[in-house]
Amino acid sequence: MNKERVVTPEKMFPEVPEKIFLFRSCTGSMEYPGTENAIKEVMKSLGIEIVMDPDQTCCSGYLLTCSAYKPEFSLAVTARNLSIVERHGLDTYMFCNGCMGYNLELAHIMHEHPEYKQMANDVIAKQGYHYEGKTEIHHVQELWYRLKDEIAARVVHPLNGLRVAVHYGCHYLAIQYNILDDAGYPTFHEEIIEALGGTPVYYKERQMCCGYSVGRGFTHKETLVQPHLYKKFKSAKEAGVELMTTCCPGCNTALDREQPNLTKRYEEEFAIPVIDIGQLIGLAMGVPLEKLGFDANTIRMDGVLKKLGIGKGDNHDN
């Protein structure tokens, strides 16, 4: 794997893979199941075959960082899941920054400390697995960026200048090597929004985190998370944002589900719908609305859909 911090998409993928392993995200398949579904649909149109495996479990990272248990468990879980991907001979693609960050960090720890890899392998050997460390870990957004032009060519519902604010989420940008951009001044999501015909909005608190990771949404909701998110949404509102995108269903939960609480507490309406960037790509590429799952969202998409002139039953299979 490439050990440079930031690499170009062409360097990351000299060849676009024909087949990838898609790692199931708990939040992306339960809280916002439309995320997983949209990604499958978009990959299908792009001609990339998706493999999933029902033997894969949760990445276990979230509760680890909430201090609910210790790293031994998560190291073993990571080794087991990634060994399953290795049996398919594929690279691993995440659609949750949490899954991405935790798997990568734990895999990195196993590479740097062979004794942890040994420990994990000793445990999973009892279940008949062995983790080599061969499978590369990617985020699906890396393919969106690599295939930006192909995506643009397939747009049937251009966003007509819709003002879109992106949210990158920290656990991708904080990765130590082989990523598309660091936390300096990333723009690859904005470039994707442009390719879809939208207007990216560089709002002031663009890089502010969602506040929900490591469970602070449960322990410090009033003291920290809400005042923190209030700053973020205030700056987005001031910049005239009409839609916000994420690349992590965990961030999506924080940014979507907290808005009514902010409105109640600060007596200010935001009403900015928050969806996964994969869902937005699907929408622009004409994936039928029924397959995108916006009905899971707290802040309704109706206004955006109306503005774009997309209604139920619209179906533009390409």
Add this chain to the structure above:
Amino acid sequence: MPREKYRDHDENLRAKVDSYKLVENLETCLACGKCTGNCPVASLTPSYNPRQIISDVLNGNAERWLASEEIWRCFWCANCATNCPNDIHFPLLMMQLRYMATEKKYGLKYIMPFRRFALRAREDGLTFGPSEKGREKIKRLRSNLGASPWPEISERAKAEYKELFDLTGATAYVEALSDEDEKPVDLRYTEGRITNE
């Protein structure tokens, strides 16, 4: 002098805290404060100061942060780490500070909410599997998409996830979590200083 009473000088504190050896470059900290200046929690909680916490760990002072409320505030956003000139991964230190604090019975109220989630995840092989009512909602949303009503996770996956919980000691750890003898925490880094509160 309030600041001096924290000099509890444990020569081996750093090694004890970083028992997993995940932040071995900690002593390269320049005390430059970029971590603190870029921290969203510090911007809301002025006494929350990653640089100060690192300095306490390196100087062998445990008393102050152990009983502090501050260490429970970190979002793990890693802004500190991405801005650190020496690539110090503060969140991985933070994870271990919290382990040590809970061992000493501090801050248990901040992990108790996750005990229930962990025991549930042990059964489901998934995190945040909700109760019956929530399950119905998920099934409805997924069915609307034309997907299987429940995420496609096998019985084998669930059984093996549960077994890993048991084999790695996580089950015993989670089951033993209790706030019975919990010691109180408060904003310790304000002590001996003028605050606006």
